[in-house]
Amino acid sequence: MPDKAMLLFSGGVDSTTCLALAIEKYGMGNVIPLSIRYGQKHEKEILAAESILAHYGIKGVELDLSQVFAYSGCSLLAHSDEAVPESSYAEQLARADGAPVSTYVPFRNGLFLSCAASVALSLGCRRVYYGAHRDDAAGAAYPDCSEDFFRSMDCAVYEGSGRALRLEAPFIDKNKVQVVAEGLRLGVPYELTWSCYQGGERPCGVCGTCIDRRMAFEANGVQDPAQTHDYI
Amino acid sequence: MPDKAMLLFSGGVDSTTCLALAIEKYGMGNVIPLSIRYGQKHEKEILAAESILAHYGIKGVELDLSQVFAYSGCSLLAHSDEAVPESSYAEQLARADGAPVSTYVPFRNGLFLSCAASVALSLGCRRVYYGAHRDDAAGAAYPDCSEDFFRSMDCAVYEGSGRALRLEAPFIDKNKVQVVAEGLRLGVPYELTWSCYQGGERPCGVCGTCIDRRMAFEANGVQDPAQTHDYI
Numbered sequence: 001m002p003d004k005a006m007l008l009f010s011g012g013v014d015s016t017t018c019l020a021l022a023i024e025k026y027g028m029g030n031v032i033p034l035s036i037r038y039g040q041k042h043e044k045e046i047l048a049a050e051s052i053l054a055h056y057g058i059k060g061v062e063l064d065l066s067q068v069f070a071y072s073g074c075s076l077l078a079h080s081d082e083a084v085p086e087s088s089y090a091e092q093l094a095r096a097d098g099a100p101v102s103t104y105v106p107f108r109n110g111l112f113l114s115c116a117a118s119v120a121l122s123l124g125c126r127r128v129y130y131g132a133h134r135d136d137a138a139g140a141a142y143p144d145c146s147e148d149f150f151r152s153m154d155c156a157v158y159e160g161s162g163r164a165l166r167l168e169a170p171f172i173d174k175n176k177v178q179v180v181a182e183g184l185r186l187g188v189p190y191e192l193t194w195s196c197y198q199g200g201e202r203p204c205g206v207c208g209t210c211i212d213r214r215m216a217f218e219a220n221g222v223q224d225p226a227q228t229h230d231y232i
Numbered sequence: 233m234p235d236k237a238m239l240l241f242s243g244g245v246d247s248t249t250c251l252a253l254a255i256e257k258y259g260m261g262n263v264i265p266l267s268i269r270y271g272q273k274h275e276k277e278i279l280a281a282e283s284i285l286a287h288y289g290i291k292g293v294e295l296d297l298s299q300v301f302a303y304s305g306c307s308l309l310a311h312s313d314e315a316v317p318e319s320s321y322a323e324q325l326a327r328a329d330g331a332p333v334s335t336y337v338p339f340r341n342g343l344f345l346s347c348a349a350s351v352a353l354s355l356g357c358r359r360v361y362y363g364a365h366r367d368d369a370a371g372a373a374y375p376d377c378s379e380d381f382f383r384s385m386d387c388a389v390y391e392g393s394g395r396a397l398r399l400e401a402p403f404i405d406k407n408k409v410q411v412v413a414e415g416l417r418l419g420v421p422y423e424l425t426w427s428c429y430q431g432g433e434r435p436c437g438v439c440g441t442c443i444d445r446r447m448a449f450e451a452n453g454v455q456d457p458a459q460t461h462d463y464i
Contacts, residue, residue, distance in 0.1 A: 024283035052370060062298055063300060064299070067295055067296070068355060069350065069354065070354075070357050071351060071354035072350070072353070072354040073354070084333055099394065100394050104351075106349070106350045106393070107346060107349040107389065107392050107393055107397075108350070109392065110350075110388055110389065111343075111345040111347060111349070113342040113346075114339060114345075114347075114361055115300055115343055117338070117339040117342060117343070118300050118301065118304070118339045118342075118343050119303060119338070121304075121338035122301065122302075122303035122304040122305070122338055140394055143391060143393060143394040143395075144391075144392035144393075145392055146392075148387075148391040149313040149388055149391040149392040152384050152385075152387035152390075152391055152392075153384075153392065154390040155380075155384035155387075156342055156381055156384035156385040156388050157339065158384075159375060159378055159381040160339050160341065160342045160375055160376035160378075160381040160384075160385065161338070161339055161375060161376075162331065162372055162375040163375075
């Protein structure tokens, strides 16, 4: 029986590239994407995730962990009054003085990876994929995307599962430009992905992640399809 | 402002001893117990947890993560057809041939600790306590109670939280006899705790955890109050 892999899948650029890579490695029928609601301000990324899975013709698992973040003031959450910053990560970090950015959801990737580990063990997967990359960890913006976090979390999952499961983060030492380069090679349907932290009809173009992805496409000599795609 | 600690709290012997220890160290008002439903066959431990908190006069946080284990066949879960084994852990391990016991809930402690980390960061805690001990990890019965797991998970929480949070497992190198000895010193109301995997009116006395706790009290020269307490 071939190995099966579970994938943390948000419908954004990084996890969709990771999905394409996992499909290339494990085969279409052996990849199980896991999408998790956590109380976001909008549904856009969940809808994007669903349309990407429809594109590939595979079924995923959905969970709702909103209750875990009921006490968090993170600006991405529906119950938070704080606005999503309209500036690049670099500008936000300069203001944050060593702390994570306001869009850091407390230990979200640790929680999501643990959740994926529990479901993966139940469904007979031997790998959990996730699309963290070097740019997200830079300057402590998202500490749960760092290589130190990933190495420890992989050990915790390996030991805590009775050595039945490992994590893989194929982009952990790559930047977003390289992630997009890999995705272009793999024919990722980037026009279906959603990254923007706002829930408008179109991506806002001015939040950290909108700026980030536009630059990654430009560096690959391609226009970000989010700028022209008809999302309606 | 004094440090605050979050505690994984199930209402059993180990986590209730851990609660008493955390209260001794941090002070009554600085400990926040977190109790998590995960789809157990019965409510007994949740009710025990509530009566123990009433005894100490503190309020906890409750979460429900049942959906994460919807695909698991673990014998502790309400949707599982598998019966809880009526034998000691040692006998179960001899049959399991190096695999975890059937009452291992896949990566439960990893998931619960991650969850506690997310809530702890939201509520300004700097520590997460949990009551894993050496006997639970012995022979790979519960790999998510092992010292290797704990060390890695602590690093993952520390790095993934931007170095804002650490785990503490004060019993990780102790056995259950020593845990109970510590609890007797601290005056833990063991008559209120519930360990039994079955949901009967009284503890069954024949499942792994019933056998385990009776032996731990006996080794301390005390009768397990679960054998005589009126639970109704």
